[in-house]
Amino acid sequence: MTSLRADAARNRALLLATARQAVASGDLSLQLNEMARRAGMGVGTVYRHFPTRRALLEALAEPAFAAVLDGAQNASLHDDPWTGVEILLRALLLQQLADPAFAEVIASPATDDAIPQTTAQRDEFTALAGAVLARARQSGALRPGLTDEDLHHLVCGTAFALGLGPTPLARVEAYLRVLLDGIAGKAE
Template identity: 75%
Template sequence: MSPQRADALRNRDLLLETARRAVASGDLSLQLNELARRAGMGVGTAYRHFPTRRALLEALAAPAFAAVLDGARTAASHDDARTAVEVLVRGLLDGQLADAAFAEVIAALPADDVLPETTALRREFGDLTRTVVDRARDSGALRADLTDEDLHHLVCGTVFALGLAPEPPARVEAYLRVLLDGVRAPRSPDRA
């Protein structure tokens, strides 16, 4: 690896780490000029790596997106459809609660993606989610009128609701239970 290339990678990593610290402190503005200053690099260097705030946001979200995608793969391969839905929903909920950058990226429309890597992650996640939802609906474990998009929106809404709770970590399990109970297929009188 050439010294210039190694230097460029170090600068990119430093900028990402600086942005991670900003997000962890609650600052999602990701103003590249300010981040470059904090990282001790020129603004031009920052913009060469991340030409827009959205590009930086997606790069920050990539590790969390990959982890959520691993959970979705596990859910899609699970034998029990009801458990698969729970694994999928819990992974998406936990991923958004743990990583504000990921929460913003996953809540946005696919048309907002600027990095092809984000689009690829989103596409695979969508395919896996459809697999889990279709199987759960077909088995009677999930409401017949619920789509994969509905489930995604409900999880994002739950994340938002948890942000309003006075003690979000203490309420995660309760909110998750309510969400999962709400998406289950109603029991018919002969199955009650």
């Protein structure tokens, strides 16, 4: 992102804070006119920073994407292929639970991306995750026939299932264990 004037940077930060409050209260609609009203600024200012709801959603998801990339990087550096898979899937699952904006972005196809940085982060994650999963396949740690896309869908589905309960974070390890047991190959 290019450097913003001080007042523009403040407006952008205020818009993001306002949108985060909306998401935290369970409102993922992120209607730009409503965000402008809540932030006390003109609609044109909102649209200059975020021309679409999707652009705002992706900006909100950026910190979670960065955290998932850190987790994927850590997973790719681990000596044991299966431990790498566990680290990768845990990081992805926890960020989906922690950030509904990220959960929506990561569950949608790259063709929906509104911000080039989102696509770049998605591509970086795909490359890191692909390397982790390829090592696990090569070692026999992953159940044969599961594609990277299958695993992505399984993690998104697990995050959704956890979200149905009253205390999702309290059940993460139990659900993750079931997921990992289901995708384990014979070598694990």
